[in-house]
Amino acid sequence: ILTNTTGLTHIDGNIAKKNKISVINLSSEDKLLDKITSTSDHSIGLFYNLVRNINLSTYDVSKGNWDRSKFKGKQIDRFTLGIIGFGRVGKNINSQLKSSVNKILFYDNKAVNFPNKQRNLERSASLDDLLSNSDAIFICAKEQLNGESLINKHNIKNLKQGSYIINTSRGSLLEFDACYKALIEGRIAGLALDVLEGEESGILPKKSILESIYTHNLIITPHIAGNTKEAWELSEEIIAKKILKFVNK
Secondary structure (H helix, E strand, C coil): CECCCCCCCCCCHHHHHHCCCCCECCCCCHHHHCCCCHHHHHHHHHHHHHHCCHHHHHHHHHCCCCCHHHHCCCCHHHCEEEEECCCHHHHHHHHHHCCCCCEEEEECCCCCCCCCCCCCEEECCCHHHHHHHCCEEEECCCCCCCCCCCECCCCHHHCCCCEEEEECCCHHHECHHHHHHHHHCCCEEEEEECCCCCHHHCCCCCHHHHHHHHCCCEEECCCCCCCCHHHHHHHHHHHHHHHHHHHHC
């Protein structure tokens, strides 16, 4: 089975193993994948959309309105960003935004290399510490082995009032209902999702929730963060070389 993805949540690994089926994906190709910035680009695009109310104001103009007073945004130079998961995507986001914001916090449950000389980069001692001190949070972690979410009904109370959340990683890492409730109640200022819980099964939120993208700072894109021409070309080339190596060994 060939899949030009880093994750394997869409493939039943136990059944594949039981039937002696090899699964070939993009894991262990970090050096080549470093050339792909598509997911971090999309994450940052969602971030700017949220803090400047771009989607909401565009929709308002499409209804024939021209009311700039309703869409006062925020300047990000005073922001503290929180990055959950400091792998390839998290590091790319840091690299692209480090000169634009005041401070960047990151949390990772494993040892990672990071630029100690970067004056405004700091490792958080805990996830709760990152949540409570970040103006905007990027979820860049891998699927948790236990399938648990990283932002959920238990710890969402620790989020800084008026913060933003961007998730372009895995839908299971964010408990949608809890975050949506926080958005509607005004405890967070914006929520941008490229992935959703249950998306593999085609399960989308209720129509009433989806319609709230016109009234609240909610952005949902259909898992397109890594969906660029350059990303597809490079990932398909990597997979092609891996299958040639596999059949010729």
